[in-house]
Amino acid sequence: MPVSPRVIMAFNAMEALGISKKEVKPVLINLLKLYDNKWELIEDDNYRALIDAYFESKEDKQEEHKRKAPISCHDGERPKQKRHLVDTDNQVSSADNSRQVLSVEDTGIPPKTFKQETMKPPQTSRQGMKSATSSHAFQRRLSDEKRIPSLPHMTARDRKSYPGAASSAGHHEDPIDEPINPCIQRKNMSTDHYQKKLITSGTEKPKLHLGSVSTSYNGLPDASNGNHSIKSLTEVYQNTHKIEDKSTCNNNTRTSKGNIDIASSPLGEVKISLNFDAAIRQTNFHIPNLDGVMKSVEEKYLRTSKTVEPQLSVTKLLNDLCRSVLKMGLNLNRKGSTQAPAEDKKKSFRYVDDITKGSENVKISLLDETESEDFPKFNYIPCNTTYQSANVNIALARIADQGCCADCSGDCLSLPFPCACSQDTGGEFAYSSQGLLKEKFLKDCMSMIKEPQDHHYVYCNECPIERSKNETKPEPCKGHLVRKFIKECWRKCGCDMQCGNRVVQRGISRKLQVFLTEEGKGWGVRPLEDLPKGSFVCEYAGEILTNTELYERIVLGTGNDRHTYPVTLDADWGSEVGLKDEEALCLDATYNGNVARFINHRCYDSNLIDIPVEVETPDRHYYHLALFTNRDVSAYEELTWDYGIDFDDHTHPIKAFKCCCGSAFCRDKKQKGTRKLKHTYIE
Numbered sequence: 305m306p307v308s309p310r311v312i313m314a315f316n317a318m319e320a321l322g323i324s325k326k327e328v329k330p331v332l333i334n335l336l337k338l339y340d341n342k343w344e345l346i347e348d349d350n351y352r353a354l355i356d357a358y359f360e361s362k363e364d365k366q367e368e369h370k371r372k373a374p375i376s377c378h379d380g381e382r383p384k385q386k387r388h389l390v391d392t393d394n395q396v397s398s399a400d401n402s403r404q405v406l407s408v409e410d411t412g413i414p415p416k417t418f419k420q421e422t423m424k425p426p427q428t429s430r431q432g433m434k435s436a437t438s439s440h441a442f443q444r445r446l447s448d449e450k451r452i453p454s455l456p457h458m459t460a461r462d463r464k465s466y467p468g469a470a471s472s473a474g475h476h477e478d479p480i481d482e483p484i485n486p487c488i489q490r491k492n493m494s495t496d497h498y499q500k501k502l503i504t505s506g507t508e509k510p511k512l513h514l515g516s517v518s519t520s521y522n523g524l525p526d527a528s529n530g531n532h533s534i535k536s537l538t539e540v541y542q543n544t545h546k547i548e549d550k551s552t553c554n555n556n557t558r559t560s561k562g563n564i565d566i567a568s569s570p571l572g573e574v575k576i577s578l579n580f581d582a583a584i585r586q587t588n589f590h591i592p593n594l595d596g597v598m599k600s601v602e603e604k605y606l607r608t609s610k611t612v613e614p615q616l617s618v619t620k621l622l623n624d625l626c627r628s629v630l631k632m633g634l635n636l637n638r639k640g641s642t643q644a645p646a647e648d649k650k651k652s653f654r655y656v657d658d659i660t661k662g663s664e665n666v667k668i669s670l671l672d673e674t675e676s677e678d679f680p681k682f683n684y685i686p687c688n689t690t691y692q693s694a695n696v697n698i699a700l701a702r703i704a705d706q707g708c709c710a711d712c713s714g715d716c717l718s719l720p721f722p723c724a725c726s727q728d729t730g731g732e733f734a735y736s737s738q739g740l741l742k743e744k745f746l747k748d749c750m751s752m753i754k755e756p757q758d759h760h761y762v763y764c765n766e767c768p769i770e771r772s773k774n775e776t777k778p779e780p781c782k783g784h785l786v787r788k789f790i791k792e793c794w795r796k797c798g799c800d801m802q803c804g805n806r807v808v809q810r811g812i813s814r815k816l817q818v819f820l821t822e823e824g825k826g827w828g829v830r831p832l833e834d835l836p837k838g839s840f841v842c843e844y845a846g847e848i849l850t851n852t853e854l855y856e857r858i859v860l861g862t863g864n865d866r867h868t869y870p871v872t873l874d875a876d877w878g879s880e881v882g883l884k885d886e887e888a889l890c891l892d893a894t895y896n897g898n899v900a901r902f903i904n905h906r907c908y909d910s911n912l913i914d915i916p917v918e919v920e921t922p923d924r925h926y927y928h929l930a931l932f933t934n935r936d937v938s939a940y941e942e943l944t945w946d947y948g949i950d951f952d953d954h955t956h957p958i959k960a961f962k963c964c965c966g967s968a969f970c971r972d973k974k975q976k977g978t979r980k981l982k983h984t985y986i987e
């Protein structure tokens with residue numbers, strides 16, 4: 305009977321540890337029974353469960369052997385009942401011995417449990433919308449590239465620079481005795497998925513002194529302080545393996561994954577995982593030498609205080625540890641600038657920890673791996689701010705009693721009957737209790753954008769956009785699509801800030817990163833976490849300008865700006881007759897804006913949708929433009945939204961950029977047949 309490839313792979317993985325098929329086979333059979341043939345549980349974490357089970361069975365056999373052997377204790381002492389941790393004083397020299405490396409007599413740590421998380425396969429981007437549209441309504445938002453310089457071809461990252469791709473074969477060392485506590489044993493997992501090596505090192509004796517308390521890396525008090533008869537043990541388990549991920553635009557297989565586990569023993573009964581998937585996937589991150597990292601954290605603490613600080617926080621300490629891993633992995637020096645890795649001087653990059661300068665709930669980092677783009681020059685503002693003439697009248701008196709829910713309390717979403725604030729969305733809130741857009745609401749909004757011809761257009765008698773271009777002889781209105789609004793509870797409402805109908809006003813909560821795209825679009829934004837469909841990502845924040853002010857900016861502009869950032873707030877122009885200039889507004893994030901200013905355009909099948917949101921004023925000249933995911937979005941997938949540009953409109957004051965969104969439904973005809981030149985544009 306042919307042997308299943310999964311069995312062969314399991315054997316191979318164990319063989320790489322020096323464990324023979326013969327020894328593995330019975331363990332594997334038992335494990336398959338135990339796990340109900342769920343192979344993924346066995347394969348997860350480089351066959352961690354199998355390795356654990358193997359060592360456990362080995363230990364059981366040894367115990368049995370000892371029980372059967374004649375008792376030879378001199379002083380009548382019973383042989384110690386071994387738990388799952390073994391004494392560190394034992395010397396180790398092979399993977400086989402890793403089970404015997406560590407010991408604790410009675411830690412109170414429960415016996416090992418098998419790690420049962422399954423690895424989530426990376427998602428690929430969704431494709432397959434019906435057809436593209438280039439309706440006039442799409443010009444409600446303006447965006448352009450006035451001058452597109454020839455861009456250097458951005459080479460794909462050298463895959464070898466990923467720790468997950470680089471061979472660590474040369475890093476195999478023999479285990480070294482750890483005479484003092486805490487003992488650090490490093491197991492360095494080969495990057496090859498099927499090869500696994502247990503490697504120990506430890507020429508350093510990492511020890512963190514915080515005043516009189518000596519702490520081991522597992523957070524337990526050091527046994528050497530005499531408080532414990534047992535030894536605190538720490539195992540460092542370093543593991544990298546490849547996983548596949550298809551990036552949205554270039555379909556490259558490019559992701560690797562790495563972890564360092566600091567564990568109570570090789571069995572990992574209790575462990576702290578340093579997970580640097582994020583750093584490895586998207587940066588020139590090299591797994592740093594952990595001893596060096598520990599040393600740098602120690603030095604930092606020793607520098608700041610020689611004694612235990614009264615405000616000592618273990619959380620902070622662990623946080624420092626993670627930061628140090630990142631910094632050293634990125635070769636960042638203390639000032640935050642970068643040093644090129646010694647082996648490749650050309651590969652330097654820039655990293656900003658938080659472009660929001662602390663103004664958002666979450667940090668938003670910026671990473672430039674190519675140094676081919678100028679650093680963005682703008683002022684980060686987390687919310688819209690009037691530039692000068694815009695008439696944004698925020699006054700409680702303007703909110704009618706029917707337009708708020710003064711009698712509510714707590715969370716409006718938990719009411720048996722939706723309150724007044726749901727009226728605008730048909731008597732139902734737009735948000736679910738999970739804080740996501742409801743499926744039906746999202747579907748309706750999507751349909752308005754994707755099939756605008758089926759929805760309502762309005763044409764102004766005298767269009768503010770056209771008027772701003774030519775006051776005396778404005779062109780006919782090109783049309784504005786009437787949009788669906790969300791109305792959130794606000795200050796006249798009785799509910800609290802955690803009410804489920806206050807999502808946009810609570811601000812950004814997702815981890816985002818600004819990065820340099822490889823397609824020549826300049827900077828872009830990606831999430832550092834998976835985002836479920838209907839998640840609020842951010843609002844488009846900028847200066848609130850009148851259309852005339854915007855037009856003046858465009859005309860008076862130097863024309864050298866490669867990217868432009870204006871968005872027209874015309875979602876409700878249909879309900880207004882004779883909009884005055886100060887009421888016809890737009891947002892410009894060129895000089896002042898938030899993270900949304902970096903989100904690029906994608907024709908038709910973008911993963912974000914912009915939805916107008918009424919928060920503080922019932923008059924809809926001014927509103928918030930919020931960006932939500934319109935499908936599940938994987939971490940690191942570029943976030944895009946359809947700016948609604950009409951690439952055929954050559955009369956527009958802002959010349960549309962050459963679109964390189966890569967969508968099969970790209971509306972930019974200039975791009976048809978030029979796909980191969982995606983990275984190089986010459987005007």
Ligand SMILES: C[S@@+](CC[C@H](N)C(=O)[O-])C[C@H]1O[C@@H](n2cnc3c(N)ncnc32)[C@H](O)[C@@H]1O
Pocket residue numbers: 447448449680824825826827828866867868869900901902903904905906961962963964965966
């Ligand atoms: C709102 S900004 C987006 C952030 C911008 N990429 C940056 O580096 O600051 C809009 C500008 O980005 C560029 N851009 C956005 N989407 C694009 C696309 N699909 N193709 C080419 N350029 C794009 C254009 O220059 C556009 O004017």
